Amino acid sequence: MLMSVLPHVLVLNGPNLNFLGRREPQIYGHTTLTDVIDELRRRYDGTLVIDHLQSNHEGVLIDRLQAAADEPNLLGVVLNAGAYTHTSVALRDAVSSIAPLPVVEVHLSNVQAREDFRHRSLIGAVCRGVIAGFGTDSYRLAVEALRKK
Numbered sequence: 630m631l632m633s634v635l636p637h638v639l640v641l642n643g644p645n646l647n648f649l650g651r652r653e654p655q656i657y658g659h660t661t662l663t664d665v666i667d668e669l670r671r672r673y674d675g676t677l678v679i680d681h682l683q684s685n686h687e688g689v690l691i692d693r694l695q696a697a698a699d700e701p702n703l704l705g706v707v708l709n710a711g712a713y714t715h716t717s718v719a720l721r722d723a724v725s726s727i728a729p730l731p732v733v734e735v736h737l738s739n740v741q742a743r744e745d746f747r748h749r750s751l752i753g754a755v756c757r758g759v760i761a762g763f764g765t766d767s768y769r770l771a772v773e774a775l776r777k778k
């Protein structure tokens with residue numbers, strides 16, 4: 630029997646995103662992270678494998694990005710680094726280190742419309758692109774960008 634190998638996308642979520650659904654719902658909505666990932670898996674069932682990791686720890690996120698560099702069939706990474714977006718040189722360096730694997734920075738909220746400290750991303754400049762402000766749909770839009778690249 631001929632086995633077809635499906636392309637993969639890694640969705641990587643940083644600190645506090647495990648609290649989606651209960652965390653500041655007026656900003657981030659009521660949908661849980663499990664619901665977001667389940668919905669992506671349903672949508673792409675049979676066409677794309679959605680790998681997912683959430684961690685509150687910078688080093689765990691970096692380890693996962695480095696592992697992604699050598700994964701066969703991986704189209705790219707959808708990265709919501711949470712607050713590390715605005716602070717982490719180490720995560721930025723990890724994204725640079727795995728080039729040319731494309732990484733799309735995503736945010737649920739429109740970070741440009743929020744506090745000043747959220748306007749600066751240390752990661753965006755080394756990503757393929759940035760999608761922010763579309764709520765949970767930001768993840769789907771990022772997956773679509775990776776599929777079309």
Ligand code: DQA
Nearest residue numbers: 645709711712736737738747
């Ligand atoms: C966020 C925006 C960040 O500024 C914040 O620290 C988060 C979530 C978003 O998805 O809108 O944790 O990345």
